[in-house]
Amino acid sequence: MLPPNKLRSALSQTRLVAAHGPWTRIVGFRHLKGPPPGMTGPPQPLWGGAARVDGARFTPRGGFDSIYLAWDPITALMEVQAIVLLPSGPVTLWAVPWAGVTVDGVVSNVLDLTKPAVLSALGTTEQEMTGAWLKGNDAPTQTLARAAHDSGKIAAIKYHSAKHQGGMNLVVFPDRLAVTKTDYLEVYDPHGDLPQWLGS
DSSP states (O other), X not given: OOOHHHHHHHHHHSOOEEEEOXXXXXXXXXXGSSSOTTOOSSOOTTOOXXXXXXXXXXXXXXXXXXXXXXXXXXXXXXXXXXXEEETTEEEEOSOOOEEEEEEEEEEEEEEETTSHHHHHHTTOOHHHHHSOOOSSSOOHHHHHHHHHHHTSSOOEXXXXXXXXXXOEEEXXXXXXXXXXXXXXXXXXXXXXXXXXXXXX
């Protein structure tokens, strides 16, 4: 990974892309029994505060809200370790209750880490971006995400799944969706049980 000053410069020169839904989001059922902690109102399946509180691959603990999405439901379930994929097919694990929602939307200004040229320009590798990370000091992925978020322009990061070969994920910074007025995320819920829309 490039040093901080060079990383900021490289990010400012990196060509960003747009991403379009639908995506899958897996949420701990306990988070959908009521509003997020300290808030009132209905449950919020697009609440990004849990990643900020606990830390996640691209979210430093205590950093910024982040919404993790996957391009397919198998990848989403594997990311939360609800299933494993064997040659014979997916196998369910003993897991706490999870709920899956389909999320539609458009996100501009996406940093695409699935492109080797982008990784090279940032002085990183696929191995560094998908490697194991531990809670504590910022992992390289968290350092990169912090610089991306601090840019004020980058709204999301697209990256390969570390848990599902061939799977792709998107982590969205909800406070950056307003940078482009057409950007939004919306839970697909025609019955109105868990509706939520985020955008400018």
